[in-house]
Amino acid sequence: MEGQEENPDVPKGFSSLMTGTVIPVLLFLGLLWVGIKFLIPTVDYKEPTEVKTVPLTQIHEGVNTEWRKDYEFYIVREGHVLFVLSAKDKTAEKFFHQKALVMWIPDRDQFVEQNHGSLYDRRGNAVGGGTVWPLDRLAVRLNDAGEVIVDPRNVQNMDGETKKINNQYSVEEGSREVEPFFLRIP
Numbered sequence: 001m002e003g004q005e006e007n008p009d010v011p012k013g014f015s016s017l018m019t020g021t022v023i024p025v026l027l028f029l030g031l032l033w034v035g036i037k038f039l040i041p042t043v044d045y046k047e048p049t050e051v052k053t054v055p056l057t058q059i060h061e062g063v064n065t066e067w068r069k070d071y072e073f074y075i076v077r078e079g080h081v082l083f084v085l086s087a088k089d090k091t092a093e094k095f096f097h098q099k100a101l102v103m104w105i106p107d108r109d110q111f112v113e114q115n116h117g118s119l120y121d122r123r124g125n126a127v128g129g130g131t132v133w134p135l136d137r138l139a140v141r142l143n144d145a146g147e148v149i150v151d152p153r154n155v156q157n158m159d160g161e162t163k164k165i166n167n168q169y170s171v172e173e174g175s176r177e178v179e180p181f182f183l184r185i186p
Contacts (some may be wrong), residue, residue: 011109053148056185063104063122072101073138073150074111076122083176084150085124086136089113102135111135125171134158134171139180156181166173 051071053059059082064075072087087099093112102111102120110127111120119128124135156178158171159177176182 009022023025049151049153051152052143053150055146056142057146058149059148063106065104067150069099069102071150071152073152074104075140075148075150080185081177082140082148082185083123083181084138084139084140085111086152086155087111089116089118089131090133090136091116091118091131099130123173123176137176137181140183141180142183142185151180154180 035070052065053067053075059075059077060078061079064077067073067075068087074085074087076083076085080181087101089102093099099117100113100115102113102118104110105112109122111124112118113131116131117129118126119130120131120135121127124137126132135156137156139151139156141149141151143149156176157175159169
């Protein structure tokens, strides 16, 4: 067909099919896969169901701070009772959407969250600053060997029970003294 001219805008053959359609589609799918892999974590983190701490005989009177950094809780022993307070400040989490941990300040006999100014007494009740909720208590028990076992996923949440009395938010302590969140020890 001698009289026909070839149109240079019309691709011809396998190489033009590859450069015009297949390669861009493969590049798009590859970038999409990289984006999805970036958003999906490669480590499947699960909170521990139980944390074995130490024998009860090694838990001293007052606030025990050894588990704040790794497990985000405090063990409090007052005479013949034991309970575990979460170190997480709910005010920072609920209002500011930030994770914030309280610190135990022995000289003041208070828990303090330094960024937002929340203050809590030794039992976890809100006593000042911007907070209106007490610290959560975590389930606690003794195993057969006499070791303290804490379950950080079993939480006593008292948000709805908080009352404002004399400009302090607190919870009726009797309502918090229930198993497994409050352990009476011999």
